[in-house]
Amino acid sequence: MDWTPAPRRPTAIRREQNLALVSAVVSGGVIAAGLILLLVARVNPETASGVRAVATDIVAPLWSVVRAPIDGAGKVAGDFGDYFGAVSRADQLEAELDKANARLRAARNGQRELQQLKRLMAVREPTRTVVATTRIAAATSGSVARTAMLAVGSGDGITRDMPVIGTEGLVGRTLEVGRQSARVLLLTDPLSRVPVIVERTGQAGLAVGRNLPTLLLTDRIGPELALVVGDRIVTSGDGGVYPPGVPVGVVVDPRADGPVIRLATSPLGGGFVTVESGWLPIPDTQPQGPVFDAPVPVEARTRGAPPPRLRTSEPPAN
């Protein structure tokens, strides 16, 4: 509430009116500027990516410091729970270990066979390399864009389009990278498209985010095989960003028009995530061969126009 006393003199009233007019004009101009900015962002989505990286550089380390004591407190509480539940937990783990050992013995045979076959076929596989391991520092839970921030950046070897993988499954990929922060596009963002396969049928498709806790499986390729609830969805490795075989989720609603996937891991679950290098090297997008400053039409050349100049930075093509 404004407590300024009401103006009495006519000059003061006129001044007040002028000020109101000016402020209305400024407000209109500001809103118009906002709309123009939106159009600029439409034409060039990379607008202000440098400023954005600086902003995240400031906020991500801040939150990574702020959350440290909270994580510590959570760990202490967890330790207390572990202390009291230790015996029953140990029994349970022993039973699980027995089962797992039996399964491992059965699997070892198949693994050896697979290795032999791969050697016979001379299969060359890219390897997965972990670039950094960190926690999610901050997240945009209050916006239509579902992204998170990491407190590691280009100083730690992070670049664009690196997969971010949690303990249970895929989290997303890096989108913008600053000096000491990186923005992660989470799987649930409407922009996110992950090439996946249905583990049971081998059918390929895309897992599409839609700003909800679940994903949509779209663009399935091949015969329309019916999915069942519980079908595991893993990454296929297509596109070269995400390594193949990383769990994305399980089918919870096998509708024909759009199966719904529940995520394998809550993207902001609070555990550690690893940033890996891209599965395949990003192809070289520089143009090959001679590059000219401007195209010269054939007609001009036949009439004796000078030959097109090569761009100076390029070595002359022979």
Add this chain to the structure above:
Amino acid sequence: MIATPPPPALLMTPDERRRWYLSLWRYAVPALASMALLVLMLAPLPISLPAMPHLALMGVLVWAMLQPGLMPPWLAFCIGMLADLLFGQPLGVNATLFAVATGVMRMTGRVFGRHGSLFDWLLVTSVLLGFALLTGPLMALAGRPTTTLPLLWQWLTSVAAWPLVVRLCAAIQRKLAASAPHWRHG
């Protein structure tokens, strides 16, 4: 009042002038409080929905109500730009909507005058609903169409969180008013 109006500059004693310079930060408190709420919104909470209340917008709205002179639309625009940068949205979505929301608050303040806090709550509920519904078209204008429906979760939590934000900002204002500098007016 966050800061009392000072005596004319020529009549200030050097001591008063120094105190005046040192008290200038008070005018930035509404903007700084809104920015702090904005950073608070980035807490890494394990929510799978956009359900975090829009604290930054509510901060801007509270200050547009309590101190309209210190939260003009252009300042709301700047805070909205910062929100766009931090949320990874196209530049201009929050900026435009913050400026519009501040303008709406000013206009309603002029039309309705003084009113109770329940009226404020209803008013802000409708402004926040307008924000949630307009975000989709503006994102589409920027070339990144999204669904609006999940944002209604944020609308619900924001409406629920409004009284808390109002109390917080009012407490800040009261604290500042209690420590506002006095001038001798010689």
